[in-house]
Amino acid sequence: MLVQVIPASMQASGAGIEFAPDGGVSVGPEFRALEAAWMEGVAAMARAGARVIIDEVFLGAAVSQQRWQRALGGLEVLWVAVRCDSAVAAGRELARGDRIGGMAVSQAEVVHRGVLYDLEVDTTHTESLACAEIIAARAG
Amino acid sequence: MLVQVIPASMQASGAGIEFAPDGGVSVGPEFRALEAAWMEGVAAMARAGARVIIDEVFLGAAVSQQRWQRALGGLEVLWVAVRCDSAVAAGRELARGDRIGGMAVSQAEVVHRGVLYDLEVDTTHTESLACAEIIAARAG
Amino acid sequence: MLVQVIPASMQASGAGIEFAPDGGVSVGPEFRALEAAWMEGVAAMARAGARVIIDEVFLGAAVSQQRWQRALGGLEVLWVAVRCDSAVAAGRELARGDRIGGMAVSQAEVVHRGVLYDLEVDTTHTESLACAEIIAARAG
Amino acid sequence: MLVQVIPASMQASGAGIEFAPDGGVSVGPEFRALEAAWMEGVAAMARAGARVIIDEVFLGAAVSQQRWQRALGGLEVLWVAVRCDSAVAAGRELARGDRIGGMAVSQAEVVHRGVLYDLEVDTTHTESLACAEIIAARAG
Numbered sequence: 358m359l360v361q362v363i364p365a366s367m368q369a370s371g372a373g374i375e376f377a378p379d380g381g382v383s384v385g386p387e388f389r390a391l392e393a394a395w396m397e398g399v400a401a402m403a404r405a406g407a408r409v410i411i412d413e414v415f416l417g418a419a420v421s422q423q424r425w426q427r428a429l430g431g432l433e434v435l436w437v438a439v440r441c442d443s444a445v446a447a448g449r450e451l452a453r454g455d456r457i458g459g460m461a462v463s464q465a466e467v468v469h470r471g472v473l474y475d476l477e478v479d480t481t482h483t484e485s486l487a488c489a490e491i492i493a494a495r496a497g
Numbered sequence: 498m499l500v501q502v503i504p505a506s507m508q509a510s511g512a513g514i515e516f517a518p519d520g521g522v523s524v525g526p527e528f529r530a531l532e533a534a535w536m537e538g539v540a541a542m543a544r545a546g547a548r549v550i551i552d553e554v555f556l557g558a559a560v561s562q563q564r565w566q567r568a569l570g571g572l573e574v575l576w577v578a579v580r581c582d583s584a585v586a587a588g589r590e591l592a593r594g595d596r597i598g599g600m601a602v603s604q605a606e607v608v609h610r611g612v613l614y615d616l617e618v619d620t621t622h623t624e625s626l627a628c629a630e631i632i633a634a635r636a637g
Numbered sequence: 638m639l640v641q642v643i644p645a646s647m648q649a650s651g652a653g654i655e656f657a658p659d660g661g662v663s664v665g666p667e668f669r670a671l672e673a674a675w676m677e678g679v680a681a682m683a684r685a686g687a688r689v690i691i692d693e694v695f696l697g698a699a700v701s702q703q704r705w706q707r708a709l710g711g712l713e714v715l716w717v718a719v720r721c722d723s724a725v726a727a728g729r730e731l732a733r734g735d736r737i738g739g740m741a742v743s744q745a746e747v748v749h750r751g752v753l754y755d756l757e758v759d760t761t762h763t764e765s766l767a768c769a770e771i772i773a774a775r776a777g
Numbered sequence: 778m779l780v781q782v783i784p785a786s787m788q789a790s791g792a793g794i795e796f797a798p799d800g801g802v803s804v805g806p807e808f809r810a811l812e813a814a815w816m817e818g819v820a821a822m823a824r825a826g827a828r829v830i831i832d833e834v835f836l837g838a839a840v841s842q843q844r845w846q847r848a849l850g851g852l853e854v855l856w857v858a859v860r861c862d863s864a865v866a867a868g869r870e871l872a873r874g875d876r877i878g879g880m881a882v883s884q885a886e887v888v889h890r891g892v893l894y895d896l897e898v899d900t901t902h903t904e905s906l907a908c909a910e911i912i913a914a915r916a917g
Contacts, residue, residue, distance in 0.1 A: 394547035402538030407531055448766035482762075486728035588906035622902075626868035671827055678822030687814035 359395050367391070380459030382416055396428035403432050414464060419471030437492055438469055438477040445481050499535050507531070520599030522556055536568035543572050554604060559611030575636050578609060578617040579628065585621050639675050647671070660739030662696055676708035683712050694744060699751030715776050718749055718757040719768065725761050787811070800879030802836055816848035823852050834884060839891030855916050858889055858897040859908065865901050 367373030372385035384392075403409045415421035422436075441449075443465035450461040476495050478488040507513030512525035524532075543549045555561035562576075581589075583605035590601040616635050618628040647653030652665035664672075683689045695701035702716075721729075723745035730741040756775050758768040787793030792805035804812075823829045835841035842856075861869075863885035870881040896915050898908040 391547055394542045394545035397545040398538040398540075398542030398547075400538075401541030402534045405534035405537040407534035407538075445764060448764050452765040452769065484725060484728050485732040489732065585904060588904050592905040592909065624865060624868050625872040629872065674822045674825035674827035677825040678818040678820075678827075680818075681821030682814045682818030685814035685817040687811055687818075 359392060376457060378457070380457050380461075380463045382460075384416075392424075393428075396425060400428045400430075400432065403429070415468045415472055416464070418468055419473075421468075422472045435476065435492075435496055436472075436474045437495075438472070438474040439488065440469065440477060440479045440481070441465060442479075442481040499532060516597060518597070520597050520601075520603045522600075524556075532564075533568075536565060540568045540570075540572065543569070555608045555612055556604070558608055559613075561608075562612045575616065575632075576612075576614045577632055577635075578612070578614040580609065580617060580619045580621070581605060582619075582621040639672060656737060658737070660737050660741075660743045662740075664696075672704075673708075676705060680708045680710075680712065683709070695748045695752055696744070698748055699753075701748075702752045715756065715772075716752075716754045717772055718752070718754040720749065720757060720759045720761070721745060722759075722761040796877060798877070800877050800881075800883045802880075804836075812844075813848075816845060820848045820850075820852065823849070835888045835892055836884070838888055839893075841888075842892045855896065855912075856892075856894045857912055857915075858892070858894040860889065860897060860899045860901070861885060862899075862901040 367387055372387040374382065374384045374388045376382055399409060399411060411425070413421070413425070417424075441461075443462050446461035446465050447458075450456045450458065476492065478491055480488055507527055512527040514522065514524045514528045516522055539549060539551060551565070553561070553565070557564075581601075583602050586601035586605050590596045590598065616632065618631055620628055644653075647667055652667040654662065654664045654668045656662055679689060679691060691705070693701070693705070697704075721741075723742050726741035726745050730736040730738065756772065758771055760768055787807055792807040794802065794804045794808045796802055819829060819831060831845070833841070833845070837844075846854075861881075863882050866881035866885050870876040870878065896912065898911055900908055
């Protein structure tokens with residue numbers, strides 16, 4: 358994930374990425390520039406023959422998807438929604454113990470608004486492995 | 498690092514990557530194909546403007562460097578040797594507690610054979626931060 | 638957990654603890670001696686007033702419980718079974734990606750044989766947080 | 778370490794433990810009560826025959842040592858100072874990337890004030906493994 362490779366300095370400046378105590382996330386111009394380079398690179402790996410899984414939270418919903426669509430132009434992509442009931446997601450966030458409270462609820466619905474999918478799985482009542490098998494069957 | 502993103506299945510097959518109990522590492526054709534795609538992607542990120550640090554162990558020494566040189570063609574690269582006396586490296590490997598014993602000794606010299614560098618740092622008697630500052634000063 | 642504090646040397650000798658490639662676990666006399674000291678210490682923490690959660694896998698089932706019962710003599714204990722259907726447990730083990738395959742199936746039933754509980758929860762179809770709330774309500 | 782087992786709720790209340798942005802640490806009455814139970818338990822493990830390494834930062838210096846001395850009464854203890862030049866410690870703190878800046882400098886000297894040791898090691902210019910070997914040789 359991009360958040361794992363961005364420099365620490367970018368997390369400390371308003372131009373990078375900020376995680377608010379209430380679970381909100383905001384990004385600045387430096388983050389956008391790095392994100393664009395990241396997308397170019399991931400797309401280049403796929404064009405070179407690697408089969409890539411992009412596990413992304415679309416904080417900008419449809420706008421986020423459009424950024425990826427442009428970067429992945431010409432590639433065969435399976436768009437998969439991984440949904441979860443927000444109350445269940447909040448419970449899992451709390452049970453994990455290392456997450457910022459409120460992020461799950463604030464993101465559960467928003468990240469899917471206007472996004473177009475080829476396939477949807479829902480982890481609310483379905484095991485992770487079963488969801489993975491559904492996706493793998495379609496990815497061929 | 499590439500080893501953090503390769504599929505688990507590739508670690509279990511002779512065609513991927515294997516870590517021997519004595520610290521040896523061997524790779525197969527599937528790993529090479531994935532590595533080539535990885536290099537293309539990292540180079541594409543740099544061409545798109547990201548400043549990238551590649552922290553790599555050249556198991557194939559000069560041959561490994563040539564693979565990266567081809568992938569990074571046209572980009573401005575600062576090649577830095579990060580050396581460490583093999584006895585000290587072995588001690589740090591043991592002190593970390595989560596490494597395969599013997600890997601440090603078997604790699605300490607071999608990975609530098611025939612590799613061409615712009616700059617060399619040695620962590621044997623120099624603190625990591627001081628080494629980082631030397632590199633940062635040259636990277637500009 | 639005890640397995641997190643035992644010395645590395647004890648994992649490398651037949652007298653300590655061994656994890657077989659098929660998910661089996663076997664322990665030797667040094668492990669038993671250390672385990673007994675561990676139980677004494679955990680019991681002493683509880684007698685000194687700390688409220689302690691012991692998250693234990695009873696590889697010896699009823700015999701394991703008896704060891705703890707002796708160590709915890711005189712203390713108020715709520716024994717809770719945390720069950721999971723073995724096929725679901727095996728799926729979660731695989732999805733986690735860092736477990737030895739087969740451990741979940743081989744342990745799912747065996748660890749509960751002859752063990753006496755005050756309360757049972759089942760994570761097969763119940764969220765972790767909901768299970769935790771059931772336990773917390775009884776622990777008072 | 779105790780900080781790894783205290784409940785999350787205790788990190789969020791003034792009665793527990795707080796880590797200030799400047800690297801300062803303050804503890805309240807609930808933390809002290811839990812700490813006392815913890816010390817009782819660790820001492821009980823040693824009395825039951827386990828050989829225990831207590832890796833502790835004496836934020837209260839001599840007062841912290843006295844608490845442990847009372848808990849460990851009657852046991853054979855090797856008190857070891859692990860020192861590090863504060864500038865070097867600050868550099869390692871920064872290089873690790875996951876520490877609160879300022880903690881190393883603010884603690885490097887203070888934690889040793891008035892503490893009585895049987896042995897001293899200094900990691901400023903000595904490798905961790907070499908320090909460990911010096912300690913192991915004395916522990917017998």
